[in-house]
Every structure is written in C-alpha cells, then in structure tokens.
Amino acid sequence: MSKRIVIALGGNALGNSLKEQFAAAQNTAKAIADLIEEGHQVVVAHGNGPQVGMINLAMSELTAKDPDKYPPTPLSVCGAMSQGYIGYDLQNTLRTELLDRGIRKEISTLITQVAVDPEDPAFKQPTKPIGRFMTHEEALKFQEEGYAIMEDAGRGWRRVVASPKPREIIEIGSIGAMVSSGHIVIACGGGGIPVIHQGNRLKGIPAVIDKDFASCRLAQDLDADYLIILTAVEKVAINFGKPDQQWLSQLTTAEARKLIGEGHFAPGSMLPKVEAAVEFASSKPGRRALITLLEKAKEGIAGRTGTVVCD
Numbered sequence: 456m457s458k459r460i461v462i463a464l465g466g467n468a469l470g471n472s473l474k475e476q477f478a479a480a481q482n483t484a485k486a487i488a489d490l491i492e493e494g495h496q497v498v499v500a501h502g503n504g505p506q507v508g509m510i511n512l513a514m515s516e517l518t519a520k521d522p523d524k525y526p527p528t529p530l531s532v533c534g535a536m537s538q539g540y541i542g543y544d545l546q547n548t549l550r551t552e553l554l555d556r557g558i559r560k561e562i563s564t565l566i567t568q569v570a571v572d573p574e575d576p577a578f579k580q581p582t583k584p585i586g587r588f589m590t591h592e593e594a595l596k597f598q599e600e601g602y603a604i605m606e607d608a609g610r611g612w613r614r615v616v617a618s619p620k621p622r623e624i625i626e627i628g629s630i631g632a633m634v635s636s637g638h639i640v641i642a643c644g645g646g647g648i649p650v651i652h653q654g655n656r657l658k659g660i661p662a663v664i665d666k667d668f669a670s671c672r673l674a675q676d677l678d679a680d681y682l683i684i685l686t687a688v689e690k691v692a693i694n695f696g697k698p699d700q701q702w703l704s705q706l707t708t709a710e711a712r713k714l715i716g717e718g719h720f721a722p723g724s725m726l727p728k729v730e731a732a733v734e735f736a737s738s739k740p741g742r743r744a745l746i747t748l749l750e751k752a753k754e755g756i757a758g759r760t761g762t763v764v765c766d
C-alpha cells in the first residue's frame with residue numbers, strides 16, 4: 456500500500472566533509488530509492504550541522520581577513536547555502552539511483568524557511584553551539600559584540616544560538632503541490648532557515664531549528680502517514696549505554712511520554728527524535744513514526760525492525 460512518508464535524515468546520511476558527503480549521499484539515495492521503488496510518496500528532510508558549520512567557518516575566515524570587503528555572513532544565509540549544497544548532492548545521487556532502477560521522477564530541492572515565534576522561550580536560553588572554538592578571551596570579545604557564548608564540553612568556547620520550535624513552513628504550499636504531482640522534494644534542510652514575520656517581510660534570524668521537529672511539522676502539514684527518522688542506531692533504547700540497556704521495537708505515545716519523563720533519551724540527540732515521533736503519532740489517528748538506521752528504512756517500514764511509535 457502506497458504511503459506518504461516524510462524522511463528525516465541524520466548526520467550519518469551526509470558525512471562530515473565535502474568528500475564524505477557525496478559518498479554518503481550515494482548510500483542514502485539507495486535507502487530513499489528503496490521506499491520510492493515500493494510505490495511510496497517520499498519527501499526528504501535532513502540535518503546540516505557539519506555543513507553549516509563549514510560554511511560559517513569559511514565565511515568568518517573571509518571576514519577576519521578583510522572585514523570591509525567581506526562583512527559577516529548571517530547564519531540564516533549560511534543555512535540557505537547549506538540547503539542548496541546538500542540538496543544538490545541528494546537530488547543528483549537520488550536521480551542516478553532511480554534511473555539505474557528504471558524509475559523516472561522529478562526531483563528537486565526547495566529552499567525552505569520556517570517561521571518561529573519571536574517569543575519562544577528558547578530565545579532566553581540559547582543551547583546550540585555553532586562555529587569555531589575560541590579561547591575565553593576571544594569569546595569575551597565576541598560577547599561584547601552582542602553574541603551569546605558558551606563553554607562546549609571542555610573543548611573551548613563557542614558561539615551559541617537558540618533552538619526555537621518550528622511554527623510555520625513558509626513554502627509548504629509549493630512542497631505540497633510538488634508532492635501531489637508525484638515529484639520528490641527535498642525540503643526543510645537543517646530544520647529550515649529560521650525566520651520571523653515582520654509585516655510583509657521575512658527576517659532571517661540567528662537560530663537553529665531542530666531538524667527532527669521541523670520534519671514533524673512537515674509531516675503533519677503534508678498529512679503524511681509516516682514520519683521516518685533515519686539515524687545512526689537501529690532502535691531506540693532504554694538505559695542506553697548501560698549494562699541493562701534494552702532495545703525497543705514498539706512504543707505507544709503514552710509509553711514514550713513516560714520514558715521521556717524518566718530521562719532515557721539524551722537531549723540534543725535521541726530526545727528530539729522521540730518527542731517528534733510522539734507529537735506526530737498523536738496528531739491524528741493512523742499516523743506512525745519510525746526511528747531506525749538509515750540502511751534499514753525498507754525493513755523498518757515492513758515492520759521488521761526499528762522502533763515504531765503509534766497511538
């Protein structure tokens with residue numbers, strides 16, 4: 456049975472460098488093509504941590520060299536660049552993989568903006584470290600210029616930005632129209648470019664939207680049947696990394712909420728995935744979320760592996 460599926464790709468789907476990304480994308484294209492080959496309608500969202508980090512670093516090096524010629528590049532612009540660069544690799548590797556299987560499909564990447572609430576409590580407590588590591592002195596100078604800074608796990612000081620919740624996908628109408636026409640769309644890269652409404656203008660803001668939450672918003676807006684979060688583990692575990700670790704195959708939203716409350720899922724990695732899965736699965740009867748390994752997408756949707764969250 457054909458399903459409408461939103462896939463959220465994690466860091467392992469795209470690698471950490473330019474060279475790694477193309478190779479990783481070829482592998483990722485196989486997993487996506489497996490689902491398309493089975494007749495499913497697929498929309499692809501993805502993370503952009505290493506990519507936007509690289510772009511931001513490159514642009515800030517330019518600024519350091521000649522600030523008059525190269526004024527600072529806003530994080531929102533870096534995010535847009537990363538969507539283009541990642542989408543370029545994904546759409547081309549997927550195109551080839553499908554043609555190799557005798558499947559002809561229109562595939563395109565859509566630069567996606569996601570509106571956030573300027574009053575989101577996340578702005579009071581920035582949590583996402585971005586950009587290069589700095590000494591404490593450098594960081595303090597940076598702070599004087601109006602940036603928030605944070606010590607990052609003993610490795611040095613970094614700029615830190617807020618991670619507000621996605622409210623509205625600005626280009627949702629275009630994404631929906633393409634999906635309904637049978638096209639494959641890559642959208643909401645890096646969680647989308649965070650923007651706020653200012654009258655008729657959209658203002659890009661320095662923040663990072665979690666790609667798992669953005670994918671959840673996208674899946675709800677597209678009335679998808681499935682949200683599939685593809686990551687570096689085959690299943691979700693309780694007591695993760697401890698001797699009594701236990702892999703989970705199926706969770707009701709109520710069970711998942713209870714485990715979230717008990718602190719089984721690491722903030723910033725597994726927690727947003729389980730939260731996104733719960734939100735999607737409880738948003739309408741019949742909706743399901745699956746968290747599994749990139750290479751296991753096909754097996755997962757057939758019910759043979761992964762962690763399924765349903766109401």
Ligand code: ADP
Nearest residue numbers: 465466686687688691692695719720721724725
């Ligand atoms: P992605 O780039 O796909 O978003 P993350 O690294 O952010 O991946 O999150 C996935 C990681 O979360 C897994 O590789 C695993 O190391 C970690 N993790 C933390 N808690 C759990 C848990 N309870 N069960 C499974 N994995 C967990």
Ligand code: MG
Nearest residue numbers: 465502723724
């Ligand atoms: Mg992650």
